[in-house]
Amino acid sequence: MINPHLSMNWQRVTIYICLSFFLIFFLAPLYVMLVTSFKSLEEIRESSLMLLPSEWIFDGWMKAWDHACVGLSCNGVKPHFMATFSITIPALLLAVFLGAINGYALTQWKFKGSDLLLAGLMMGCFMPFQLYLIPIAVTLREMGIFGTALGLILLHTVYGVPLTTLLFRNYYVSLPKELIKAALIDGAGFFRIFFQVVLPLSPSIVMVSVILIFTGIYNDFIFALTFGEVGKQPVMAALNNIVNSTYGVKEHNVNMAATLLTALPTLLIYLVAGKFFIRGLTSGAIKG
Amino acid sequence: MSLSINNLNKTFSKSLVLKDINLEIEKGEFVVLLGPSGCGKSTLLNCVAGLENVDFGGKILINKKEVTHLAPKERNISMVFQSYALYPTMNVRQNITFGMKCRGVPRPEMEETLKKTADLLQIGDLLDRKPASLSGGQRQRVAMGRALVHKPDIFLLDEPMSNLDAKLRTEMRVELKNLHRDLNTTIVFVTHDQVEAMSLANRIAVLNHGILQQMGTPDEIYQTPKNLFVAEFIGSPKMNFLPGVLEVSNEEASVVTEFVRFPVGHYSFNETPETGRAVTIGIRPEYIFNHESNPKSKSSVCFEVVIRNVENLGPDLSVFCQLGKIQLAFKIPNSGNKPKYNDTVKVWTELSECSIFCLKKGTRL
Ligand SMILES: Nc1ncnc2c1ncn2[C@@H]1O[C@H](COP(=O)(O)OP(=O)(O)OP(=O)(O)O)[C@@H](O)[C@H]1O
């Protein structure tokens, strides 16, 4: 006879072993990066990858933040953070706001061809960026905003809107129609209904959109590299520049520190807003 | 204010949901739209409110002024929805004042209206609560309040009581009736509950498959239904129907059914009766008795039935029985000895209030 408790335990153990394996698998690189960033260059060369630093040194972090060289200027990643945020935040706000308005209009104010419009927007979500690089370059140049922060803001807004529209649309289709009808009878117009009735109902989907769009723009490399302002590229492009610089010795501790610094904001946003993200996902926000 | 609906059609993606509706509603009237689920009641109400466009040619007039193409807020109507549709993120106060804010009512006037409405509906101590924390009846009152503050010419209520339990529903009926008396506004009330319709309405409009079947006072609807649908839809237990043939001899008409001959000489026909016409005679359960009602009445018949089921309603008994293959129901006072299953009993029916319908067309003769 097999003891049911025993077999339960064995199942447990197996599951935990599997989980531990994956945990180590995913966390090991992070661990290596972290310890490496605190080691001196000699120690990196001589000691094992997995060992803790014999002496915790902050030089790598200092240099990465303040005076690592990106191209010709040696100010670390600091100025590039500023550049990234001055692009990410406006583009993020615009994309989420426009997406919300679109989603609301597409579900609650159905008009002729609104379904067609939605289908078009869906396509926008799935097109690879590379396809557009040259047309975008020409367009931005014609508009006179090539290589400026404004150009990148515009770009990210335009590419964020399809996704946010879809997210909000899927959230708003389940909104009771009678709510809008009641507001119409109360005498409210399109925007008043949006701001006072619909938007207050959407915090979780707003959070989902903010997280997705933020990480999307923040992690963008190809646009940043191609269209970023020289000397003020977004941090992703700058990071690439630091890590891939071909001059002198490879400063692994600086590279690791710069990478960790760069990854920090996305990490933070998931920690802070992750709860809403999960809630938004489970409330049927992303489906279909 | 008066409301008239002329030649209103409504199509939803090629299916005709409302067919040529014509309605005249007087100022201060309480009209109930009654019909089975899916017959187009809500659609009609939405059309009146301006939330749905009507097909070309249909006209809606409020107080003799055409409003067919006006936006909802320009029609001076209010509506209470079946689901109440309270704004979930606003508290009761904000829910009620939202409309006034949209319409730019000055603050002092707004406060005053709010207070008056809250007093009228007894929701003064709920003002800071969110809809989610209210009971069904409280939500319903808030929804009423939200509609009332507009001082509407016409009040549209879409099944506002369908979410309430039976006791609260009765209370609300009384409250609504009082409210109507106090405010004297025109009210159009939608329901598929005939008891609600009978007890509230000045006039009832019965709707089926998007067609207006009959419009009239509760008594007219109950006693002289215009067709088989109305006859069957109103009343509980249902009206009894017996198919038969008309026979006219010596100016005396009668309906001959399989087992019984019903003399209907007193009946005022809309069409001249002809012998041989296939008809259905409809008799309300209250007009079948288990004792001789009025021996001298010429419109009384006696026949025998077999008891199938008896339902105790407290003061009354609903008795279901069989005459040949036809199911009949009648109501008798709950006193003395109750009929038992499979008993064969004698019953008398009084035909002074019967209805006769054409079997083929279903219309009242
Ligand atoms: N937006 C719509 N698009 C297509 N068909 C619709 C739409 N709204 C209603 N209908 C159809 O119109 C008919 C009438 O609907 P309506 O909501 O008016 O019924 P109702 O009488 O209010 O029913 P209930 O008592 O269940 O509320 C139904 O057959 C419904 O399927």
Ligand SMILES: [Mg+2]
């Ligand atoms: Mg309805």
